Structure formats: C-alpha cells, structure tokens
Amino acid sequence: MNPLPALAPASADATCNPAGTPALDAAQAKEQASIFKALADPNRLRLLSIIKAAPAGTVCVCDLTDPLNLTQPTVSHHLKVLLDAGLLQREKRGIWAYFSLTPGALDHIAGSLARL
Amino acid sequence: MNPLPALAPASADATCNPAGTPALDAAQAKEQASIFKALADPNRLRLLSIIKAAPAGTVCVCDLTDPLNLTQPTVSHHLKVLLDAGLLQREKRGIWAYFSLTPGALDHIAGSLARL
DNA sequence: GCCCGACATTGATGTGCATCGATACACCAT
DNA sequence: ATGGTGTATCGATGCACATCAATGTCGGGC
Numbered sequence: 001m002n003p004l005p006a007l008a009p010a011s012a013d014a015t016c017n018p019a020g021t022p023a024l025d026a027a028q029a030k031e032q033a034s035i036f037k038a039l040a041d042p043n044r045l046r047l048l049s050i051i052k053a054a055p056a057g058t059v060c061v062c063d064l065t066d067p068l069n070l071t072q073p074t075v076s077h078h079l080k081v082l083l084d085a086g087l088l089q090r091e092k093r094g095i096w097a098y099f100s101l102t103p104g105a106l107d108h109i110a111g112s113l114a115r116l
Numbered sequence: 117m118n119p120l121p122a123l124a125p126a127s128a129d130a131t132c133n134p135a136g137t138p139a140l141d142a143a144q145a146k147e148q149a150s151i152f153k154a155l156a157d158p159n160r161l162r163l164l165s166i167i168k169a170a171p172a173g174t175v176c177v178c179d180l181t182d183p184l185n186l187t188q189p190t191v192s193h194h195l196k197v198l199l200d201a202g203l204l205q206r207e208k209r210g211i212w213a214y215f216s217l218t219p220g221a222l223d224h225i226a227g228s229l230a231r232l
Numbered sequence: 233g234c235c236c237g238a239c240a241t242t243g244a245t246g247t248g249c250a251t252c253g254a255t256a257c258a259c260c261a262t
Numbered sequence: 263a264t265g266g267t268g269t270a271t272c273g274a275t276g277c278a279c280a281t282c283a284a285t286g287t288c289g290g291g292c
Binding site: 159186190193194 | 279280281282283284288289290
C-alpha cells in the first residue's frame with residue numbers, strides 16, 4: 001500500500017524529446033489524466049476542501065453528506081474515487097469512517113503540472 | 117478576451133469556514149472542476165506537453181495529429197477545449213493555426229490546487 | 233476566375249460517469 | 263442472538279464526452 005502509486009513514475013526518464021515523440025508517452029498521460037479525472041468534479045473538490053479545512057484534518061462521512069446536499073451512496077462513491085486516486089486516506093474507528101488528505105498529494109499533483 | 121477568466125475569482129472572499137458551510141461554494145467548485153476537466157484527458161495532456169516542449173513555444177496543428185495518432189477533427193476538438201479553458205492561445209498565420217501555452221496558466225492551476 | 237490545402241464545425245455513435253434507491257456489510261448495544 | 267446505525271456496494275438511468283466521417287470555411291497559388 002504505497003502512498004500515491006499512480007503519481008510516482010512521472011519524472012523517471014528525462015528524454016531529450018527528439019522532435020517527433022511527444023514529451024509525455026501514452027502511459028504517463030493516461031496515469032496523470034486519471035488523477036485529474038478524480039479532481040474534475042465539483043463535489044469532489046468540495047469534499048477535498050472540507051476535509052482540508054477541518055480542524056482535526058479528519059472528517060466523518062456523516063458530516064459530509066449535509067453540506068454537499070447529496071445522498072450517502074453518492075458521497076461514498078466520490079470518496080472512493082478520491083481514495084483510489086491516492087488523494088485521501090481512510091481510517092475506520094468503530095462504526096465510523098474518517099477521511100483525511102494524503103500528505104503531500106496535492107503538492108505532488110501541482111508539481112507534475114509544472115513539469116508537464 | 118481576458119486571459120484565464122475562469123481562474124480568477126478563486127481566492128476572493130476568505131470566509132472563516134463556520135463548521136457547516138464548505139470552504140468551496142458550489143460556483144467556485146464548478147469553475148475549478150471545469151479546468152480540471154480540460155486536463156482530465158490523456159490526449160489533451162500530451163498536447164500541452166508537446167506544445168510546452170516545442171522550441172518556439174508554438175506548434176502548428178498539422179504537427180499535432182501525427183504524434184497523437186488521432187484524426188484532425190479530434191485534435192481540433194481537443195485544442196478548442198484547452199482554448200476555452202484558457203490554457204492555450206491561438207494565433208492564425210496565413211493558412212496555419214499556431215497554438216501556444218497561455219503564460220502562467222499551469223502555475224495558476226497549481227496554485228489553486230494548493231489553496232483548496 | 234478556379235482549385236487545393238489547412239483548419240473548424242456538424243451529426244452520429246459508442247462509452248463512461250454522476251446520481252439515486254435498494255440492498256448488503258460491519259460494528260456496537262442490549 | 264437481535265436490533266439498530268454508519269458505510270459500502272449493486273443495478274439502473276440519464277447525461278456528458280471522445281471519436282470519427284462528412285462537410286463547411288478561409289486563404290493562397292495557378
């Protein structure tokens with residue numbers, strides 16, 4: 001369970017880009033696109049924002065359905081998308097599931113943007 | 117024709133986030149999501165990468181269809197999406213259309229990510 | 233004038249995704 | 263065990279999008 005497995009190999013081999021091959025090959029592009037796809041939804045951005053702004057840094061699912069005005073299955077779906085993208089971490093405490101930002105994930109994405 | 121009209125109002129009013137309202141309201145989230153939606157496609161990421169890596173900083177459309185292995189209408193569609201998102205600029209020289217990165221656009225997105 | 237090449241737009245098609253209701257699962261209390 | 267509550271998963275539905283072929287538009291050369 002490495003953190004951010006999909007973000008790692010973005011800057012491995014630095015080719016000198018010989019005027020015909022694109023700087024980003026198809027595999028790298030697909031990986032990065034999947035990350036941005038996770039961010040390409042208003043409700044998921046709001047989820048990230050709420051979790052980031054939380055005092056303890058962790059938020060229970062039951063506190064996320066009301067501010068977004070979505071049903072519980074929909075919120076759970078979005079959280080899973082962000083989880084699979086490596087942006088969130090889940091910690092189960094008893095009945096409740098607490099979500100927190102993966103440390104450095106947003107910074108990592110910002111870096112890969114600048115390194116396009 | 118302002119550059120990056122959809123990116124501007126991200127950090128206007130800084131509320132103190134009173135424990136119920138999300139840090140990102142629905143309108144801001146929708147705007148930012150539309151930007152990430154433009155980035156959430158492998159071929160569009162490759163287009164940006166190719167244009168950024170080009171020596172002159174500008175690339176003709178005819179040089180973009182081959183490396184992506186897509187038809188010309190599809191490439192034109194993707195370029196329009198990036199154009200509408202404020203990420204690219206178009207300059208027509210005679211018959212040809214040259215595309216270049218909007219200066220600071222990627223940095224702006226990276227900043228808004230960190231400011232979520 | 234006419235034709236040709238570069239690019240944009242349109243229409244159609246298949247696929248993917250956001251959302252919901254219903255249901256299943258996990259955990260605690262009694 | 264039995265009931266109840268918080269989450270996750272499933273199936274279905276409607277919409278958005280990526281892609282292409284065909285067509286339209288603009289500009290240059292003959």
